[in-house]
Amino acid sequence: MNGADAIVNSLVNEGVEYVFGYPGVAICPFYDSILQTDIRTVLIRQEQCAAHAASGYARITGKVGVAVVTSGPGATNLITGIATAFMDSIPMVCITGQVNSQMMGSDVFQEADISGACESFVKYSYIIRNPADIPRVMKEAFHIAGTGRKGPVLIDVPVDVQNMPVRHYAYPETVNLRTYKPTVAGHAVQIKKVIAQLERAKRPIICVGGGVHLSGAAQEVLKFIDKNDIPVVSTMMGLSAIPTEHPLFYGMVGNNGKPYGNLAMNGADMVIMVGARVADRSITDPDRISESKVLVHIDVDPAEIGKNAGPTIPLVGDIRHVFEEFNKMELHADYTDWIDRLDGYKDDARNAKRRRMYEREDAIRTQRRVFHGVNPPEFIRNLSLAMKEDAVYVADVGQNQMWSCSNYIARKGRFMTSGGMGTMGYALPAALGVKIGAPEKQVVAVCGDGGFQMTMQELATAVQYGIPVKLVVLKNTVLGLVRQFQHYNYKDRYSVIQLGDKPDLFLIAQAYGIRYLKIENNEQAADGIAAFLEKDEATILEVTVDPDELC
Amino acid sequence: MSTSEVKQTKVFQILVDNNPSVLSRISGLFSRRGYNIESITAGVTAEPRITRITIATSGDDDIMEQIEKQVSKLVDVRDIHELKPEESVYRELAMIKVRADSTQRENVIALANIFRGNIIDVSAESLMIEITGNSGKVDAFIRLISGYEILELARTGVAGLGRGTKNVIYVDDMRLGAGISDRTC
Known part of the structure; x- marks a missing residue:
């Protein structure tokens, strides 16, 4: 050996x-x-x-x-x-x-x-x-x-x-790392403190982050929320831990999140961050969060607690373990008024969104502004609803990611994306890994034409190993999110954002021998999505998006 | 969140497993997270597989807390704790080469004697003084001697230990092998 x-x-x-x-x-x-x-x-x-x-x-x-x-x-x-x-x-x-x-x-x-x-x-x-x-x-x-x-x-x-030769190979049964002993069990006293604080709180909210997925705690968290009727929001990394249509779910927080999710965070008198870093994308001015509310921070990494915001109650431990303990305890509280208020925010926001949609349609009708292609939010919503209930949705980075995270409807499936790093081109290769790990699941990767071109060579891997991932390319011929940034912050002075309309995705698909479909407008969307999802084979779906679309 | 925005200096003692590049892991952590290092010293302990690193650093309370937490997180780190001034002894060594001919030699030696410094090298035109003490004493001596021309200066940075037996750390690690379980570092 x-x-x-x-x-x-x-x-x-x-x-x-x-x-x-x-x-x-x-x-x-x-x-x-x-x-x-x-x-x-x-x-x-x-x-x-x-x-x-x-x-x-x-x-x-x-x-x-x-x-x-x-x-x-x-x-x-x-x-x-x-x-x-x-x-x-x-x-x-x-x-x-x-x-x-x-x-x-x-x-x-x-x-x-x-x-x-x-x-x-x-x-x-x-x-x-x-x-x-x-x-x-x-x-x-x-x-x-x-x-x-x-x-x-x-x-x-x-x-x-x-x-070099290895004479005696014996795989150790245990590790002996004196210096590395992560805390798993949450401290019993801190756990009791959180429950006691919840009983005192009038307007609590739970914010779930990526840690909930990592510790496999989604079911325990859901059980706790259902049992005690506590409203919940999510960071981008925490999406799909809670089903989108769950009555107590108030959407994603942060600068690309739902307005009612952010209102819920702002209006709360107690925030429980669960496996979330309190990072700059989700919380503005984290330093001040604990001024007006009781902040509970639950994380397996003690260094995360207090890094961006000083919590009132720190709780170090594995989230699943902590919520198992929570679920063993009785909590006597009634947050009906708070939930009514949050439902009001949600209705207002949905009405406003409907108004915006109407204005958009109106603009198209009156020719004040012509948008080509599909309406991305609507498309993402319909795509995720047409997908199998337990399908995996892998979002890339850019405008497509923003549309994805705010319009994807989670049911029993998983949403994943490169959150912390924001690595363009993540979706396709990650989706390959997902499909290999869970071949029974439908796996859909959604990217833009920028991210697609960063890792499109992996189509060959998909074909060679017969990995039937489904790839949606939202094609707007520009680097949409940078363009949007230049639109808002540089007064439409656009620099280095034109991708051009090449490559021809039909020819790319042909070159790799992959099934190809195209949706050019809203009218084609429903049929196109159905055709895209019907067969368990690698497929590229090209979706035309107007370069002027903002997310 | 801040309990104090006031910048302060603290001395941390870090015990690490003597693994390859452990020092660069520690110093790399400080530099990439923007923590200040005022001085850093490292050397093996009585147990040769464990190194003691002493870091003098400055920052506000939040930074101090993050330093402890982030350093603890490094896999090689066994322990980090603050060497509080009232419970610890700090020492620093400085070697100072001063230009001094035969007419100035006596005066320089007299100054060194006041600070209990040793003369460790003499040449026709220079003297080398070794001085040990806490950083304040070393600073004071350097200020005093700078009336002469300092040719070269080498400072080691702070090393320190807690007073008494309260915070002594005993090695109780199977990985280091049997028979040394009561060794201290």
């Missing part, structure tokens, strides 16, 4: 079923050894997408995703994917080949100090110099990636270490 065999055996011991990656000389021993196992390999077309695919796989399965690439450019290409996973706390183990350990530091061919480069956005990193360390390092890496606040762990393995 050599070092590469030890790595591969460790993957087997961890129950890894899929490896996303791209080989090269420095990782060849690994890719040779993996042939002896049942682990399935997916040859992605660019390393960044190996990390995104592993991220999608991890998010849908709850397991640790694995990406394995070669040294130098292979490793540096992976960086954006690692950083994306880090910002969204996605559990992942990334293995990079490295040049011969004797050569390290001398700038030889395809050498990059990847552990140094990734230092600030991995949860931990290893350089293996002694093959005897491999089982321990692998065990630790999976443990660190998948526990506490999850995140990517990097393992850099010089090619000679992969080839």
